[in-house]
Amino acid sequence: MNKENQNHHFLKSAMKTVFKHRPMFFLLLFGTVGIGAIANVWPSLILRQIVDGPLTTGEGAIWKMAFTYLAAVLVIGILDFIREISATVIGQGVLLDIRKQMLEHLQKLPMKYYLRVPVGETLSKFTADLDAVNTLFSAGLVSAMADILKILGIFVALFALSKPTGWIALGALPIIFFLSNFFRKNIFVKQKEVRKKVSDINTTIQEVYSGLKIVKTFGKEDLFSKRFEEKLEAHRLAMNGNSIYDAWFPCIMQIVRASVIALALVVGASNNGTTFALGLSIGTLAAIADLFVRMFEPVEAIASEIQTIQQAFAGIDRVKGFFSEIVEDKHSDETENVIHMDPTVKSDIILNHVVFEYTDGKKVINKATFTIKEGSKVAIAGRTGSGKTTILSLIAGLYPATSGTITIGGANPFLLPASERRKYMGIVPQNVQLFNGSILDNITLKDTDITREDAWIALETVRLGETVRELEKGIDTVIGEGEVQLSFGQMQLLSLARAIVINPPILLLDELTSGLDALTEKVLLNAIRQVSSNRTIITISHRISGIIDADTVHIMDAGKVVESGTPEELSKMDGWFAIYKRLEERGWKVG
Numbered sequence: 001m002n003k004e005n006q007n008h009h010f011l012k013s014a015m016k017t018v019f020k021h022r023p024m025f026f027l028l029l030f031g032t033v034g035i036g037a038i039a040n041v042w043p044s045l046i047l048r049q050i051v052d053g054p055l056t057t058g059e060g061a062i063w064k065m066a067f068t069y070l071a072a073v074l075v076i077g078i079l080d081f082i083r084e085i086s087a088t089v090i091g092q093g094v095l096l097d098i099r100k101q102m103l104e105h106l107q108k109l110p111m112k113y114y115l116r117v118p119v120g121e122t123l124s125k126f127t128a129d130l131d132a133v134n135t136l137f138s139a140g141l142v143s144a145m146a147d148i149l150k151i152l153g154i155f156v157a158l159f160a161l162s163k164p165t166g167w168i169a170l171g172a173l174p175i176i177f178f179l180s181n182f183f184r185k186n187i188f189v190k191q192k193e194v195r196k197k198v199s200d201i202n203t204t205i206q207e208v209y210s211g212l213k214i215v216k217t218f219g220k221e222d223l224f225s226k227r228f229e230e231k232l233e234a235h236r237l238a239m240n241g242n243s244i245y246d247a248w249f250p251c252i253m254q255i256v257r258a259s260v261i262a263l264a265l266v267v268g269a270s271n272n273g274t275t276f277a278l279g280l281s282i283g284t285l286a287a288i289a290d291l292f293v294r295m296f297e298p299v300e301a302i303a304s305e306i307q308t309i310q311q312a313f314a315g316i317d318r319v320k321g322f323f324s325e326i327v328e329d330k331h332s333d334e335t336e337n338v339i340h341m342d343p344t345v346k347s348d349i350i351l352n353h354v355v356f357e358y359t360d361g362k363k364v365i366n367k368a369t370f371t372i373k374e375g376s377k378v379a380i381a382g383r384t385g386s387g388k389t390t391i392l393s394l395i396a397g398l399y400p401a402t403s404g405t406i407t408i409g410g411a412n413p414f415l416l417p418a419s420e421r422r423k424y425m426g427i428v429p430q431n432v433q434l435f436n437g438s439i440l441d442n443i444t445l446k447d448t449d450i451t452r453e454d455a456w457i458a459l460e461t462v463r464l465g466e467t468v469r470e471l472e473k474g475i476d477t478v479i480g481e482g483e484v485q486l487s488f489g490q491m492q493l494l495s496l497a498r499a500i501v502i503n504p505p506i507l508l509l510d511e512l513t514s515g516l517d518a519l520t521e522k523v524l525l526n527a528i529r530q531v532s533s534n535r536t537i538i539t540i541s542h543r544i545s546g547i548i549d550a551d552t553v554h555i556m557d558a559g560k561v562v563e564s565g566t567p568e569e570l571s572k573m574d575g576w577f578a579i580y581k582r583l584e585e586r587g588w589k590v591g
Helices: 003-021 023-039 042-055 062-108 111-116 119-161 163-210 212-217 221-267 282-323 388-395 418-424 439-444 452-461 465-469 488-500 518-531 567-572 576-585
Strands: 349-357 363-372 377-382 403-408 425-428 506-510 536-541 552-557 560-565
Touching (some): 023 062, 042 062, 062 282, 163 212, 212 221, 363 388, 363 552, 363 560, 388 403, 388 536, 418 425, 425 488, 439 452, 439 488, 488 506, 552 567, 552 576, 560 567, 567 576
Parallel strands (some): 377 552, 506 536
Antiparallel strands (some): 552 560
């Protein structure tokens, strides 16, 4: 299937879904487009009757015909209004349907996608590229279809009134279209240039504002003023270039419009009083002139609409590229891929010759083998980049192993349903992620099975209950951008409360004490000790001091487990653990 057919199939699928819910708007849309094309020539034909009747011969009531003319114009306006509303509703419906599909698809993508694709690129697909789809309906395909039908209606009317003037219109059509297309393209290029210059100005202002202390301290006001003036001058030149095309376009089109109408009038210039040489009445010639005027608007608009359609299809291509991203196997319709844990089996975590590659050929984890007994406390330590967090992610079921096996209670964590993983494992990542919403929402994540009482118990357990009670709205306090701000330590504790609120038997902690001051670190460590009883605890740390009451420590280096044992055993060995412990005791920062 070629690209054009794929685009048509993509849009057709989305439109089918919308049609099921908004059939009336589809009928209104296509009805108004068709009727509007016919109605568009009515005023010209009524004008012909007015001129040839009451104005020329004095026969008939002019006010009745004037009212009819006004009614025709009003009908055209109403039809255009209904068409625009219908196109907008359908466009938004298609947009909503595609966005829902995209969100569902996004949630099924493997974690490798998020590492490979920048956040901004994905956001752009959800916003700018999908806005192009909406534009395709509101100002692209529908408008182009309506304008083409209007032009056809005008040509039919012109040829019916006078074939010579019809041929004049047909000959003028490519000239009008070429000029419109030429100016539209150049105006678009110039507008892009202007937007780029505006962006440069904003960037410069932001740069100066954020670094104002440095600018003043080093006395570089003149340097940045000169740089800002250069940006302003570039913007002025870009605006001038855009203004030239903006000024010439209506002027040139006005000349062409007048020339074409004049030519049509000259064709029937000789007359014998009321009838011209071609057998045209004054009213007919007036109608022809009016039709020529009406012809210019849709022809000029089509040039812009074609450009809009091209931009929209470019956005659709990028959205289709997003849908072509392969989802994880466990999200396929083959439910046999999904497994469940047996609650009667001990939740021992076993890694057997595990190999993992983010990209082909680059082993981040290389044949890692160890067992974590249920209820034990294990630390995984090593330098930055040794593979510690990746091991934690594999145990959490966020990635499938490239080779080897990982099991928790005999089950592959990657194939567990998300709800079951949540039940068995609580995760506190190194980079704390809180969402705009209340403290309660951040703990429960809108899980209706978790009660307010459960959330309060979790807060008390991590020793954050008193702090939350002091807030004006307590657990219902909204946190986030522009709302109540928590300290980094409080955010860590809240993240820990979220992890333990459903009392999971396994707790995964990634570099919790990283970046904390000594007092906050002590509070956090005490909270972790509080929640550690009767749980399997796996702690990640690149510092020996970050290892919390571990029964066993696994030291990793370059993706391999190079040392394993109790802290006491490893301290007696002249290995990584012992060396780094001595360095830290002397005040060195390692890792």
